[in-house]
Amino acid sequence: MRWVTTQRIIKAGFVSFWRNGSVSLSAVFVMIVALFMIGSTLLVTAFLGTALKDLQDKIDVNIYLDANASESSIMALKTQIEALPEVKAVTYISREDALAAFKDRHQDDHRIIQALDEIGDNPLTAVLTVKAKEPSQYEGIAVFLSNKSELSPDSTLSIVNKVNFNDNKIAIDRLSKIITGVQKLGGLITAVMIALSILITFNTIRLAIFIARDEIGVMRLVGGSNQYVRGPFVVEGILYGLVAGVLTLFLMYPITYWLKNTTQAFYGGVDLLHYFVANFVQIFFVVILSGVALGAVSSYLAVRKYLAR
Amino acid sequence: MIYFDNVTKVYPDGTVALDGVTLSVKQGEFISIVGHSGAGKTTLMKLLLGEERPTSGGVSFDSVNIHKVRAKDMPELRRRIGVVFQDYRLLPRKTAYENVAFALEVSGRTDEEIASDVPHVLELVDLAPKMWNFPRQLSGGELQRVAIARAIVNHPDLIIADEPTGNLDPVSTYEIIQILKKINDMGTTVVLTTHNKGVVEILGKRVITMEKGKAVRDDQTGKYAL
Numbered sequence: 001m002r003w004v005t006t007q008r009i010i011k012a013g014f015v016s017f018w019r020n021g022s023v024s025l026s027a028v029f030v031m032i033v034a035l036f037m038i039g040s041t042l043l044v045t046a047f048l049g050t051a052l053k054d055l056q057d058k059i060d061v062n063i064y065l066d067a068n069a070s071e072s073s074i075m076a077l078k079t080q081i082e083a084l085p086e087v088k089a090v091t092y093i094s095r096e097d098a099l100a101a102f103k104d105r106h107q108d109d110h111r112i113i114q115a116l117d118e119i120g121d122n123p124l125t126a127v128l129t130v131k132a133k134e135p136s137q138y139e140g141i142a143v144f145l146s147n148k149s150e151l152s153p154d155s156t157l158s159i160v161n162k163v164n165f166n167d168n169k170i171a172i173d174r175l176s177k178i179i180t181g182v183q184k185l186g187g188l189i190t191a192v193m194i195a196l197s198i199l200i201t202f203n204t205i206r207l208a209i210f211i212a213r214d215e216i217g218v219m220r221l222v223g224g225s226n227q228y229v230r231g232p233f234v235v236e237g238i239l240y241g242l243v244a245g246v247l248t249l250f251l252m253y254p255i256t257y258w259l260k261n262t263t264q265a266f267y268g269g270v271d272l273l274h275y276f277v278a279n280f281v282q283i284f285f286v287v288i289l290s291g292v293a294l295g296a297v298s299s300y301l302a303v304r305k306y307l308a309r
Numbered sequence: 310m311i312y313f314d315n316v317t318k319v320y321p322d323g324t325v326a327l328d329g330v331t332l333s334v335k336q337g338e339f340i341s342i343v344g345h346s347g348a349g350k351t352t353l354m355k356l357l358l359g360e361e362r363p364t365s366g367g368v369s370f371d372s373v374n375i376h377k378v379r380a381k382d383m384p385e386l387r388r389r390i391g392v393v394f395q396d397y398r399l400l401p402r403k404t405a406y407e408n409v410a411f412a413l414e415v416s417g418r419t420d421e422e423i424a425s426d427v428p429h430v431l432e433l434v435d436l437a438p439k440m441w442n443f444p445r446q447l448s449g450g451e452l453q454r455v456a457i458a459r460a461i462v463n464h465p466d467l468i469i470a471d472e473p474t475g476n477l478d479p480v481s482t483y484e485i486i487q488i489l490k491k492i493n494d495m496g497t498t499v500v501l502t503t504h505n506k507g508v509v510e511i512l513g514k515r516v517i518t519m520e521k522g523k524a525v526r527d528d529q530t531g532k533y534a535l
Binding site for chain 1: 358360387392398399400415417
């Protein structure tokens with residue numbers, strides 16, 4: 001295609017977008033809804049991802065050690081557990097650390113501090129906190145722990161007082177199920193949302209072009225090639241997408257800001273605003289490009305119907 | 310230049326619009342096709358523009374069978390034929406100037422040519438003062454003059470005017486016919502359909518009378534015989 005023709009097509013698209021104000025406006029509004037669906041799906045997926053990761057981080061298995069266990073035997077046990085392939089990290093909290101943390105946690109509760117002072121001795125035991133790479137792997141770690149005689153609480157060799165895995169097991173199992181469920185549901189919702197937004201946009205643009213179908217016929221009679229007739233409509237579609245994309249991004253900023261303030265009250269870990277700002281470039285491209293692609297493809301397909309000879 | 314060879318057109322609903330029409334038009338002629346509504350005048354025009362295909366027979370323009378032209382080459386052919394309709398068929402969202410310029414744009418003329426040719430033809434149809442008006446701001450006669458300007462701006466070999474005066478008052482009708490005559494005098498072939506007796510008599514040119522899909526009369530000097 002010659003450059004002059006391209007120029008004329010682009011100009012005609014802009015002029016038509018401007019003169020067709022009310023139609024363009026409604027197309028842009030509908031597209032904002034569609035793009036907003038795509039954008040919020042992105043954000044919600046990120047929200048769920050962070051929330052799940054937070055929850056997963058909270059799962060661990062604590063091994064409570066005998067008060068008289070020696071430091072060296074504890075360290076030997078720690079190395080043994082760390083050697084397991086499923087284990088991500090083992091943290092050792094000594095009796096003193098445990099006491100300090102306990103005091104810190106209850107510093108406002110005078111009765112507990114008083115009671116602690118009355119005992120005089122440190123009543124807390126040292127703890128090894130084991131974190132697995134995946135929630136489902138805790139079972140294997142627990143089995144390993146109970147099979148080792150020196151780890152079994154009943155053995156005379158044991159330095160282990162108690163392993164709290166069985167207490168946590170039900171909660172851990174349930175959480176694993178919820179996590180996989182939410183991930184599957186999230187994928188499904190994303191797919192449905194995107195399909196819906198594509199359909200809505202396509203129908204709106206089809207209507208806009210239906211209004212102009214007589215013009216398409218006239219352009220052809222005057223000798224316009226298919227390319228030349230279709231071009232301005234595709235440019236208009238791209239403009240709908242661009243304008244709607246930019247407006248969507250403008251809308252998302254205050255909404256994530258508002259969500260940040262409301263969600264942090266009951267769930268502290270996730271900051272959508274921060275996520276939105278940090279990944280702005282990525283979100284920008286996804287939203288704008290979806291808008292442009294939706295507009296262009298919808299217009300192309302909608303005009304094609306009226307271009308049949 | 311135009312040759313209808315035993316053309317029959319039956320629409321899918323069974324209506325016989327044309328029934329074995331044979332006629333030829335020479336370069337530079339001005340012919341009027343008259344007849345009642347439903348006589349097949351508009352179908353004849355549609356076949357000539359490639360908007361409809363004949364059921365049997367062939368339509369050729371400059372020895373090319375119009376219905377054997379590939380879809381890709383159709384715009385090229387249409388640029389050689391200027392069309393004027395009863396309902397004007399202007400682009401409502403373009404000004405008079407832009408409507409005329411569009412016909413030049415599609416044939417890939419340069420911006421300089423467009424800038425000099427468009428005002429020129431609008432002058433020719435006496436519409437230069439209103440060239441920046443949109444169609445909704447123009448009267449019927451003015452709209453039809455824009456349509457004629459658009460039809461002739463590409464210097465076509467043929468002008469097809471399908472009931473161009475159907476919606477116009479007598480004064481505008483007279484003006485439009487005078488413009489078409491002027492175009493014909495400059496060498497362009499004109500095919501006009503009408504059922505306005507006055508128009509045919511002003512012209513005094515060749516008249517073909519259609520009745521029930523057949524060409525029943527062909528008079529060299531205009532008489533409206535119905």
